[in-house]
Amino acid sequence: MIDLSLTPEHELTRKTVRDFVQREIAPVIKDHDRRQEPIPFVLDRLAALGILGLAFPVRYGGQGMDYLSLGLACEELEAMDTHLRVILSVHTGLCAMSIFQWGTEDQKQRYLVPLARGEKVGLGAFTEPGMGSDVAAMRTTARREGDGYVLTGEKMWISLASRADLGLVTARTSPPSNKPSKDLSTFIVDLRARGVKRGDIHGKLGVRAGSTGWLSFTDVRVPLEDRLGDEGEGFKITMSAFDHGRYTVAAGAAGLIRACLHTSVHYAQARETFGGRIAERQLIQQKLAQMTQDYEIARLLYYQVGWLLNQGRRATRESSFAKKFATEASFNAANEALQIHGAYGYSDEYDVERYLRNARGALIYEGSSEIQTLIQAGYALGTRTDRPLRCELPAFTEREWQA
Amino acid sequence: MKIIACIKQVPDSEAKITASGEQVSWGEAPLVINPFDEYAVEGALQQKEAYGGTVTALCIGPESARDALKHALAMGADDAILISDPALPALDTLGAAHLLASAIQKIGGVDLAIFGRQTLDDGSGVTAAQTARILKWPLLSLAGQIKVENGVCEVSRVVEEGRQQVSATLPAILSVVQSIGEPRYPSFMGIRKASKAEIPVWSLADLGVTAPAAIVTRLRLVTPPTRDVKCEIISGETPEAIAGILVEKILAEKVL
Numbered sequence: 259m260i261d262l263s264l265t266p267e268h269e270l271t272r273k274t275v276r277d278f279v280q281r282e283i284a285p286v287i288k289d290h291d292r293r294q295e296p297i298p299f300v301l302d303r304l305a306a307l308g309i310l311g312l313a314f315p316v317r318y319g320g321q322g323m324d325y326l327s328l329g330l331a332c333e334e335l336e337a338m339d340t341h342l343r344v345i346l347s348v349h350t351g352l353c354a355m356s357i358f359q360w361g362t363e364d365q366k367q368r369y370l371v372p373l374a375r376g377e378k379v380g381l382g383a384f385t386e387p388g389m390g391s392d393v394a395a396m397r398t399t400a401r402r403e404g405d406g407y408v409l410t411g412e413k414m415w416i417s418l419a420s421r422a423d424l425g426l427v428t429a430r431t432s433p434p435s436n437k438p439s440k441d442l443s444t445f446i447v448d449l450r451a452r453g454v455k456r457g458d459i460h461g462k463l464g465v466r467a468g469s470t471g472w473l474s475f476t477d478v479r480v481p482l483e484d485r486l487g488d489e490g491e492g493f494k495i496t497m498s499a500f501d502h503g504r505y506t507v508a509a510g511a512a513g514l515i516r517a518c519l520h521t522s523v524h525y526a527q528a529r530e531t532f533g534g535r536i537a538e539r540q541l542i543q544q545k546l547a548q549m550t551q552d553y554e555i556a557r558l559l560y561y562q563v564g565w566l567l568n569q570g571r572r573a574t575r576e577s578s579f580a581k582k583f584a585t586e587a588s589f590n591a592a593n594e595a596l597q598i599h600g601a602y603g604y605s606d607e608y609d610v611e612r613y614l615r616n617a618r619g620a621l622i623y624e625g626s627s628e629i630q631t632l633i634q635a636g637y638a639l640g641t642r643t644d645r646p647l648r649c650e651l652p653a654f655t656e657r658e659w660q661a
Numbered sequence: 662m663k664i665i666a667c668i669k670q671v672p673d674s675e676a677k678i679t680a681s682g683e684q685v686s687w688g689e690a691p692l693v694i695n696p697f698d699e700y701a702v703e704g705a706l707q708q709k710e711a712y713g714g715t716v717t718a719l720c721i722g723p724e725s726a727r728d729a730l731k732h733a734l735a736m737g738a739d740d741a742i743l744i745s746d747p748a749l750p751a752l753d754t755l756g757a758a759h760l761l762a763s764a765i766q767k768i769g770g771v772d773l774a775i776f777g778r779q780t781l782d783d784g785s786g787v788t789a790a791q792t793a794r795i796l797k798w799p800l801l802s803l804a805g806q807i808k809v810e811n812g813v814c815e816v817s818r819v820v821e822e823g824r825q826q827v828s829a830t831l832p833a834i835l836s837v838v839q840s841i842g843e844p845r846y847p848s849f850m851g852i853r854k855a856s857k858a859e860i861p862v863w864s865l866a867d868l869g870v871t872a873p874a875a876i877v878t879r880l881r882l883v884t885p886p887t888r889d890v891k892c893e894i895i896s897g898e899t900p901e902a903i904a905g906i907l908v909e910k911i912l913a914e915k916v917l
Contacts, residue, residue, distance in 0.1 A: 266728065267856040270735050273693075274846050281843075308849045321849035660853060 279338035305376020319374035322660035326564030329509035336510030340616035341468030343510035352382025381422040383413040394438035400429040419471030442492030453478035464615030508580035511588040512556035518595035519549040556584035570653025582630035585620035662714035668698035670729035680882035694729040697777030699844035734855035735847030756873035758791035789836040799829035805840030
């Protein structure tokens with residue numbers, strides 16, 4: 259049976275996140291974006307409100323809400339500003355959800371609980387200066403030594419690099435072989451450990467209130483018990499982390515389309531040209547109609563992923579659809595919103611120029627549009643199939659999650 | 662302490678309200694808890710935290726008004742009651758006050774009933790006073806701070822001239838203003854509890870009253886006329902020249 263209605267829990271989740279961003283972020287976002295400085299209280303507030311641990315069981319420090327709630331929160335966050343959603347993508351999607359999926363009970367207690375409670379902030383560090391989409395080409399190494407590993411290398415374009423307490427880091431544990439996907443392993447790394455250096459990258463086109471940076475590891479000791487999954491399982495873990503990340507990116511992009519639509523409708527009803535409101539002009543209506551349609555499609559695509567995850571089913575394919583469609587549509591929506599606003603849209607007096615700058619990055623991160631296209635073609639041609647993983651993301655079960 | 666938060670469900674503040682005949686329409690805008698009443702719930706929860714007790718959210722409205730009550734539950738109210746009856750006519754404030762007073766009496770043992778200062782839709786701001794009058798309880802209106810000690814409630818009223826300290830013995834009716842403190846966000850645990858809560862519905866028969874007849878009737882509703890403002894930028898070589906053109910225009914428009 260198909261039921262696309264939201265429950266009262268979903269509605270209240272949405273309203274709470276929306277009230278929070280409107281009350282606390284709206285007054286300051288423009289200034290922080292302009293100065294390229296994170297809003298200092300954001301992480302603390304997201305933690306205090308429980309948003310950082312929204313979709314994890316209560317016994318792991320979470321709020322016991324389902325995966326669709328996570329998507330709804332992402333939509334509301336990005337409808338205000340992309341950097342807010344990025345926090346959930348990185349802390350929750352890449353880091354905490356991967357530990358929830360692949361971690362031992364001991365790792366969940368030591369790391370998932372503080373992450374879900376927001377006592378610690380997490381990140382995912384996969385990209386390197388010389389590699390992005392080509393995960394198997396990474397050069398950071400983890401050398402086995404005694405009862406642990408020694409990590410050496412560099413990671414780049416890492417969100418929350420300067421803020422996080424711990425990071426999920428994938429590194430090479432075997433020299434390049436003819437089975438490259440078996441050469442990687444993933445580690446939970448204390449980012450305050452000796453040998454870790456980090457910093458922010460400035461001069462980004464968008465997401466300027468967000469922290470994006472670099473990490474460098476020089477002989478960083480990682481105990482054996484902090485390896486996530488088996489040795490050689492890093493490629494699979496990284497890919498599943500991207501699945502979760504893509505879901506949050508897709509949901510957020512739906513929010514960005516909605517924001518573009520909302521502000522464009524307002525402006526079109528107020529602005530006059532040639533003796534009438536521009537909302538009466540069919541060429542403007544066409545843009546608005548496209549945005550409403552894209553918002554609906556983006557929303558339905560991420561709802562589908564939320565639903566699949568709730569059932570405990572893989573959503574690699576559906577996350578790819580949702581991510582590619584919504585991010586591309588959000589970039590187009592922002593571009594058209596700017597066009598509707600004319601010269602005003604080109605200045606930062608209005609929000610749309612920020613929307614456009616923020617939308618662009620999502621066509622690159624968490625798997626570029628081109629990578630998504632290849633994934634989708636692979637499914638279409640039957641060259642790509644989802645083989646069962648040793649650890650799957652647990653299904654949402656109300657009784658167990660909320661106990 | 663037994664505390665009641667009286668709330669109403671209203672169209673979202675962003676709704677575009679239009680009137681046609683005697684019908685008011687707010688388009689597809691969602692219905693939400695009256696923003697002023699969120700302060701009432703906040704005030705009630707603060708009193709509960711300070712002195713112990715329970716908070717019950719009370720609302721008159723159709724079935725859909727459950728959502729407003731759920732918001733109050735999610736914020737932390739212990740329980741909620743919906744007053745709803747198919748026989749209920751469109752109520753004026755006095756009619757609503759009669760029903761609320763009956764419900765407060767039916768609940769029994771109430772120490773404080775807290776209202777928002779007004780509603781976002783009708784905005785009359787008198788229901789609290791009318792409820793107090795019907796119950797013959799004191800009214801402490803426009804409270805910005807509340808203190809309860811030995812059965813006496815002392816509030817700091819936020820009035821135009823400044824602050825006024827007044828007190829009354831309990832039980833009492835309060836209306837609160839924004840200075841009470843920003844309404845808290847619902848916690849997710851609260852949201853889960855609220856979503857599962859069974860909200861009892863009290864009908865007119867449950868309250869033992871008949872449908873109150875409206876004393877105030879709406880004769881006519883008019884959509885506010887749209888303002889047709891033309892903006893003209895005056896340019897000139899010097900400020901004096903611009904001022905000269907402006908003066909001529911003002912005189913021509915017969916504003917002066």
